[in-house]
Amino acid sequence: MSSRFWADLSNDYEKLFETEIGYDVIIYAGEESDIKEIHAHSNILCIRSKYFRSAFSNDWAEKKDGKFILRKPNISSHLFNIILRFLYCGNIELKNLEGIDILKLLIAVDELNIQPLISHIQEFLIENHNECLHKNPIGILDTIYQHETFTELWKFCLEKICRKPQIFFNSDKFINLKAPLLELLLKRDDLNLSEIEIWESLLKCCFAQQKIVNNPAKWNEDDIIKL
Known part of the structure; x- marks a missing residue:
């Protein structure tokens, strides 16, 4: 026995x-x-x-x-x-932590290679703190993108952004979005944005990153080359 x-x-x-x-x-x-x-x-x-x-x-x-x-x-x-x-x-007790602290905890357990917690914390974030995506969608997606093991969170965030892209594309920090991330989003078939809205977002990002005034009448030759 x-x-x-x-x-x-x-x-x-x-x-x-x-x-x-x-x-x-x-x-x-x-x-x-x-x-x-x-x-x-x-x-x-x-x-x-x-x-x-x-x-x-x-x-x-x-x-x-x-x-x-x-x-x-x-x-x-x-x-x-x-x-x-x-x-x-x-x-492990997660319910008393804020969403951003849980994300920091997830980053820490990934660094320390504690595999059981990586999946568990992702599931907890998705079920209990998915609203934190609204607060800083650009920064959070960029953080997730840098960690290959955050597959569940990555999939969830992309699907949510594609369903309600205004959360993402209307963010003040959209202009800081890295090119590979933007390319990944634009290639998705389920992105709920019209071509005009996508084009306007791309121009907004381009103007900001290249420090060009959104007024063609004021463009010089260098501005045109940048575009």
Whole structure:
């Protein structure tokens, strides 16, 4: 007969994380104005993530007084603690985080190569925080575009933009859209924009990026060449 006591095991590992008994990793998380020191155990981190196996290898590792030193200024201490709690006991709570913080958490777990969370966080964002796309559609889409593993979020955002393109094309930041992203959108068959609207958007973007006045009467030869 085989018995399983997963809850007890998870609770014990959570206690280990909270008490820091026997820690051999010091993580400096956050930017200079808000750096926090976090303690962890290398064996647990290495078992749970390929990133940490590489980070604590002889080629990468920084050690001081027998402890591994890891510096992550691009991940806040709050988000790092959420990630570590998951690595120790398999628990994660997202409902108290704002949409933008959940996106930052997703970027962090992608960097740390924590595969189970990449899919889970994407699903949570889509189901509970898809309104954050309205606040900064250009910036969010650009962020997602830079991460190949964000496939579910990428598909969701593109489909939503194609259904309601005004959210995207009427944004003040549309002129900052990178050319590859714009090309991807314009090639989609389900983009709900007329050819005239597409053309007007392209001109708006072109004028802004080339710093040309939207008045042909004021164009010089250089402006025409740019266009």
